[in-house]
Amino acid sequence: MNKYLNEAIIGNKNMLATFTEKGELQRLYFPCKDNKQYIDFFHTGVKINTSDLIYLHDDINNVYKQYYDTDTNVLNTEVVNTYFNLHMLQTDFILMKENVLVKKYLFINESTIDLETKFYVHSGLLTDQNNMVSARIIDGGMSQYAHDFSVSIFVKDYDILNHQINGSKNTIKRGEIQDKDYIGMSADCSVCYDLGIIKPNEKKELYLCVMVGDNNNVSDLEDEIDRIKRIDFVKEYTNVKSYWRKYVRIHNGLNLKESENSYEEKIYEIYKRSILLFPLLTNQETGGVIASPEIDEERTQCGRYAYCWPRDAVFITKAMDILNMDKETEKFYKVFCKKTQSKNGMWEQRFYTDCKLAPSWGYQVDETASVIYGVYEHYLATKNEKFLKETLPMCEKAISFLKHYVKDWLNLEPEEIANKDKVKEEMEEQLKKHGKERKLHISYDLWEMCEGVHLYSLSSIYSAFECILTIYKVLGKNVSDFENNRLKEEKVQKNEKEIRKLMIDIKNYIDQNLYDESKKSYVRNTDDKKMDISILGAVTPFSVYKPKEKKILNTVDRINLSLRTYTGGYKRFENDGYRNGNPWPIANLWLTLYYLEAGEKKKAKEIFDFVVKTSSKHCLLAEQVDNNTLKPDWVIGLGWAHAMFIIVLERLYK
16 A cells, blocks of 8 residues: 555545545544544455455456546445456445444456355554554454544444454465454454355445444443444435535535536536535534645654644635635634634644644744635625624734734834834744744745745735735724724724835835846745745735736746746746655646736636646545656645635636
């Protein structure tokens, strides 16, 4: 298994599961989309007549085909073993009202001989407790458990033929598992079911359940398993498909329809897959949205992905608004953002979706600015003034932080005043606690690659300031619970005046320090003159500049010269060393938005085409695309990429 690449994603409001292109279960998350992950390995296979075990996910004689049921999060993996001519269809779906992954298997004998068939499950779990996982045999399967959880794997309508709790890694390959013990200390456990003889053209069906929950006492667990076994899985399969198809219909915010044109049809399929992806990334209780399903828990090649970056989530929720998911968006701002905002008004780099602080390595000021932008964008989508009023205290707190931050950043305050700034003192104190003696204005860029004063970050703050001014205008005097309070009104007016001055200062600073006359273009930060696709953030979405201003046109010319690859894909920035500096669909989508903003629809579609043709076979968008093979090269199902895709589509189909 390539543990760094998943091919497909399914889930419900509590569970998320990922699979390889051959149907192997890679990861299973519960009770949140970011915590916990239980699967070390999960293998299924068949022993036919006197053969060794034929793994469904890995056999030289297996031919594979994988697809979702239309407009659903139900995954099918067809496996045809050409040696025995046994056709096996694995259908994976997660029940909507139960924390159960159902794996439906259909076996069809397409040979001319009888096939005596046994079905095997070999499971290993992970835990954060020094891998202290135990196992016991239960009615119809096995339960693997630690102190705080259990994963029960069982079959409906078939009894266990054989089992092995300890050390079955080698014996199961020969289909020879045998163990007298019904309980033991091992994360490695196998069970076998006898399907009997499958005659030529005969079909047999098996439902395998994977149930996750607390480590309840034995009696309660047995009762729960018995209850699940009584479920009509045929009916539930239909219900799950119906649920997701209805979900797609309800959230078809752009009213797109099928097309006979194959290119347009693929766009439509990516669009629908985006609709189906967003709820799988979202914590239904808090509104927090993970960036993507996790692929690198041990941080061997990256800092992990199953966290909520406020910035990523802002753009995902903007896409959600386009898709009639405004309730989910509102929950993100009114629950997640309120709970995660620091006392000084800022948001940290990233969080768990339950609102707890996640591991981070620095400050990103655009995380804070983006939330203000997102609040106003949600208002534009809904015209909900009540929402604006409810979130105003949060926004004002963040704006206060950004004002102080900018003043220090741009050296606009005398030192003696800055030293009295409580926000500044609090921030610097935090830095000292972490052993970092450095100026407050140091911030990571949006890519989290370098520290400094960045054009994108400044542009995001400029936009946040512009948004709060517009929010004040929309609300009029009703800007607090003390409506028509003269002192409050005067305070707001003073704040507005200060913000307008800071916006001018930001723009002047960018023009004076972040435009390279020798290159005739804007550059990404004051210390690094590289071209960076995020420079376009100054035009879209943050509207610091108009798309056809001379300096912007010069910059776009340099972006096309410096960042475009021979395949038509665009890199994030010059000399990007992360995973070989591949093109990013986000970069293409950003440039697409720019050309749409500039009124150049033909160019926009040309850039957009790369994103469409490099989507995965399931129409999921990756973080990166291999520049040689044009296949996804890293995280598949990146929320930010899908969000940008939806935002582009809205502009294309206006």
